[in-house]
Structures are given as C-alpha cells and as structure tokens.
Amino acid sequence: MKVTLRKVGKTPLDFEIKSNEITFKGYLEYHAGKLILLKADINGSVDTQCSTCGEDFGLKVDEKVEFFISDGLYNGDDIDIDVVESFNSIADLDELLISEIELIKSDYHSCENCK
Numbered sequence: 001m002k003v004t005l006r007k008v009g010k011t012p013l014d015f016e017i018k019s020n021e022i023t024f025k026g027y028l029e030y031h032a033g034k035l036i037l038l039k040a041d042i043n044g045s046v047d048t049q050c051s052t053c054g055e056d057f058g059l060k061v062d063e064k065v066e067f068f069i070s071d072g073l074y075n076g077d078d079i080d081i082d083v084v085e086s087f088n089s090i091a092d093l094d095e096l097l098i099s100e101i102e103l104i105k106s107d108y109h110s111c112e113n114c115k
C-alpha cells in the first residue's frame with residue numbers, strides 16, 4: 001500500500017496491511033512542516049532463527065512503532081522520535097513493514113528450548 005504524503009491531513013488515515021502472518025495496523029497523521037506521524041502495531045509471528053541453537057522458529061511479535069515520515073530531506077531540529085525520509089513524496093507501507101520485520105529479526109532471539 002502506497003500513500004501520497006501530501007494527501008495526509010490532520011484527520012488520521014487508518015491503514016491495515018497483512019503480510020504472511022503479520023498484521024501492521026495503525027494510522028498516518030499530518031504533524032507539522034514536512035512531517036507525517038506514523039503510529040502502528042505489528043502483531044503476529046515472524047520466522048526467524050534461534051540465536052543459540054540455530055533452529056528456525058516462529059517468533060511472536062507484538063510491537064508498537066511510532067516514527068515520523070519526512071516528505072523530503074529532514075534537516076530540522078532533533079526530535080525524540082525517529083525520522084524516515086521519503087524522496088518521492090510517497091510512504092510505501094509494505095516496504096516500511098519489511099524493514100521493521102528485518103529490524104525485529106536482527107535482534108537476539110531464543111527459541112522455547114533455549115530459554
């Protein structure tokens with residue numbers, strides 16, 4: 001799902017994306033300047049490898065994500081939330097979900113047997 005950033009206004013724009021066993025559900029809302037706020041939950045299960053024994057297992061995921069999407073280069077003040085820059089004025093939510101999943105997978109995880 002692709003969203004044109006300048007069409008996002010003060011009224012939250014809800015979205016829900018399903019990818020395999022993951023649901024990415026939340027909303028986009030205009031913040032200020034070039035910034036759009038994205039707030040969402042990532043729920044489901046991700047196939048990953050146990051960092052201890054190397055076995056594949058389904059990792060349960062229940063994460064809240066919150067970041068800004070900047071329409072173009074962001075060179076404003078430092079803010080507490082991460083800023084993701086978009087250079088084509090589009091938020092590609094499928095791509096954002098993929099990178100969030102990669103981030104989750106890159107953490108250290110142990111399967112049930114190794115806990």
Ligand SMILES: [Zn+2]
Binds near residue numbers: 053055
């Ligand atoms: Zn293990």
